[in-house]
Amino acid sequence: MKRRYIEIMDTTLRDGEQTSGVSFSASEKLALAQLLLTEVRVDRVEVASARVSAGELEAVQQITTWAASAGLLDKIEVLTFVDGKASLDWMRASGAKVMNLLTKGSLNHLIHQLKKSPDEHFADIRLVIEEAQQEGLQTNVYLEDWSNGMRNSPDYVFQLLDFLQTQPIRRALLPDTLGILTPSETYAFISQLVSRYPTIHFDFHAHNDYDLSVANVLEGIRAGAQGIHLTVNGLGERAGNAPMASAIAALRDFMPDVKMGVTEKSLYQVSKIVETFSGLRIPDNKPVVGDNVFTQTAGIHADGDKKNNLYFNALLPERFGRKRSYALGKTSGKANIENNLRELGIQLSENDLKKVTQRVIELGDQKEVVTREDLPYVIADVLNTNAVVSRVEILNYVLTHSKDLKPSATLRMRINEEQFEESAQGDGQYDAFMNALKKIYGKKNQTLPVLTDYAVRIPTGGRTDALCETIITWKDKNREFKTRGLDSDQTVSAIKATQKMLNTLD
Numbered sequence: 001m002k003r004r005y006i007e008i009m010d011t012t013l014r015d016g017e018q019t020s021g022v023s024f025s026a027s028e029k030l031a032l033a034q035l036l037l038t039e040v041r042v043d044r045v046e047v048a049s050a051r052v053s054a055g056e057l058e059a060v061q062q063i064t065t066w067a068a069s070a071g072l073l074d075k076i077e078v079l080t081f082v083d084g085k086a087s088l089d090w091m092r093a094s095g096a097k098v099m100n101l102l103t104k105g106s107l108n109h110l111i112h113q114l115k116k117s118p119d120e121h122f123a124d125i126r127l128v129i130e131e132a133q134q135e136g137l138q139t140n141v142y143l144e145d146w147s148n149g150m151r152n153s154p155d156y157v158f159q160l161l162d163f164l165q166t167q168p169i170r171r172a173l174l175p176d177t178l179g180i181l182t183p184s185e186t187y188a189f190i191s192q193l194v195s196r197y198p199t200i201h202f203d204f205h206a207h208n209d210y211d212l213s214v215a216n217v218l219e220g221i222r223a224g225a226q227g228i229h230l231t232v233n234g235l236g237e238r239a240g241n242a243p244m245a246s247a248i249a250a251l252r253d254f255m256p257d258v259k260m261g262v263t264e265k266s267l268y269q270v271s272k273i274v275e276t277f278s279g280l281r282i283p284d285n286k287p288v289v290g291d292n293v294f295t296q297t298a299g300i301h302a303d304g305d306k307k308n309n310l311y312f313n314a315l316l317p318e319r320f321g322r323k324r325s326y327a328l329g330k331t332s333g334k335a336n337i338e339n340n341l342r343e344l345g346i347q348l349s350e351n352d353l354k355k356v357t358q359r360v361i362e363l364g365d366q367k368e369v370v371t372r373e374d375l376p377y378v379i380a381d382v383l384n385t386n387a388v389v390s391r392v393e394i395l396n397y398v399l400t401h402s403k404d405l406k407p408s409a410t411l412r413m414r415i416n417e418e419q420f421e422e423s424a425q426g427d428g429q430y431d432a433f434m435n436a437l438k439k440i441y442g443k444k445n446q447t448l449p450v451l452t453d454y455a456v457r458i459p460t461g462g463r464t465d466a467l468c469e470t471i472i473t474w475k476d477k478n479r480e481f482k483t484r485g486l487d488s489d490q491t492v493s494a495i496k497a498t499q500k501m502l503n504t505l506d
């Protein structure tokens with residue numbers, strides 16, 4: 001089968017940054033543009049809108065300087081306006097060579113926002129494109145509000161495309177600006193344009209207002225679009241754009257006649273970086289990249305996986321550098337527990353396994369979270385054994401907190417038979433505690449796992465009402481794991497979670 005190449009244009013740095021509350025710094029934009037082009041290997045990146053701000057200009061200058069040295073300048077795009085020379089001046093200052101010119105794709109927007117006739121608009125566009133060409137810039141053209149245009153003023157859309165067909169443009173970009181399309185309409189509109197304008201390269205740009213963006217991307221491509229616009233984590237104005245990870249996975253799995261240059265393995269990494277830079281947490285159930293999407297919770301599912309991977313689908317976590325896991329809670333069965341014990345290198349008799357399973361279910365009923373690293377403690381408690389040999393014990397500590405002085409911590413602990421004591425300052429009490437801990441492990445030439453997430457919650461209901469639960473995610477060379485601490489004091493609960501982490505180290 002001859003496969004069609006589909007261009008992926010990432011617009012996390014332009015449309016993604018239009019997410020309310022998100023603003024990337026110049027260095028974050030540069031790092032992301034580099035990662036997207038060289039690791040994720042998207043075909044093009046749209047990095048800014050022209051004229052936005054001085055900071056934005058500096059960011060684009062940094063990106064174009066890097067891209068020019070890497071031979072990738074033709075992959076850096078900037079959204080510009082039909083505004084005489086204003087956007088062109090900005091393009092010149094930024095060093096970018098590809099402009100995505102925002103024209104009006106619906107009569108409604110043209111008449112009410114620009115207050116111009118089609119002929120006036122086309123004349124303005126012609127001037128900008130001509131000037132851009134003289135400056136050696138390449139032009140792609142957005143037909144803003146194109147989807148409404150196709151619904152309500154198709155003749156205007158055809159008029160615009162008839163005109164654009166005569167212009168030296170590289171691509172026509174079809175945005176569903178307000179995210180109003182259904183999959184069948186997306187297919188109908190795009191296939192109509194593809195057959196009417198066979199020489200134009202069409203990109204489709206979805207929005208997710210009805211949660212249909214990925215479905216629309218698939219239909220857009222099936223209809224003949226040659227490129228699609230995506231954002232990492234689906235960032236974007238209102239409900240966002242089509243999310244990169246799910247769209248790529250769906251295209252790979254459902255459209256075998258399509259090929260793309262994107263490296264699937266790097267999608268999770270870029271998603272986590274965008275999560276950090278944007279400050280917007282990825283929902284746990286977000287396909288492909290969410291924390292829980294490769295976690296089997298139900299006992300029946302864990303059992304089925306043991307018997308010929310019965311509950312696997314094509315979306316295997318390993319494709320994205322991730323791992324399947326088995327949750328512990330009230331819907332767990334023996335198979336969930338066994339799976340986690342295997343990871344910890346612990347074996348129990350059938351009878352003991354039943355008792356431990358029962359306790360995990362009870363804890364789940366009380367809304368308590370049980371992590372894999374908690375299991376040895378649950379076993380010790382249920383079976384009354386010394387399943388947990390506390391090689392590491394926090395013996396004493398003093399934490400200070402005062403106005404206008406840095407918090408400090410003094411810590412005494414035992415590692416095997418040896419005792420250590422250290423003091424340190426930090427940005428908060430727990431940070432000071434961790435700094436003292438790092439000094440101690442530094443003496444032993446041992447580095448600690450990196451803390452990658454710190455979540456605090458007050459478990460609701462029942463007897464844990466007044467307690468605070470801290471769940472810390474740690475990452476060391478080859479594993480990521482969570483430990484949990486429970487105490488009426490938040491810092492103490494974090495210290496308890498940390499002691500559990502220390503006891504997992506060799």
Ligand SMILES: CC(=O)SCCNC(=O)CCNC(=O)[C@H](O)C(C)(C)COP(=O)(O)OP(=O)(O)OC[C@H]1O[C@@H](n2cnc3c(N)ncnc32)[C@H](O)[C@@H]1OP(=O)(O)O
Nearest residue numbers: 049050051052079081082083102103104113114144175177
């Ligand atoms: C598909 C999309 O998501 S489009 C996203 C476009 N990107 C942005 O809007 C980037 C962020 N925007 C900005 O920083 C600012 O809005 C700027 C710098 C573009 C303009 O700022 P201001 O001069 O203060 O104008 P303001 O934002 O109030 O209004 C936008 C103006 O652009 C005009 N405009 C709208 N679309 C276009 C267009 N395609 N080409 C040229 N001008 C346009 C509007 O008619 C309005 O002009 P008016 O003030 O003469 O009525």
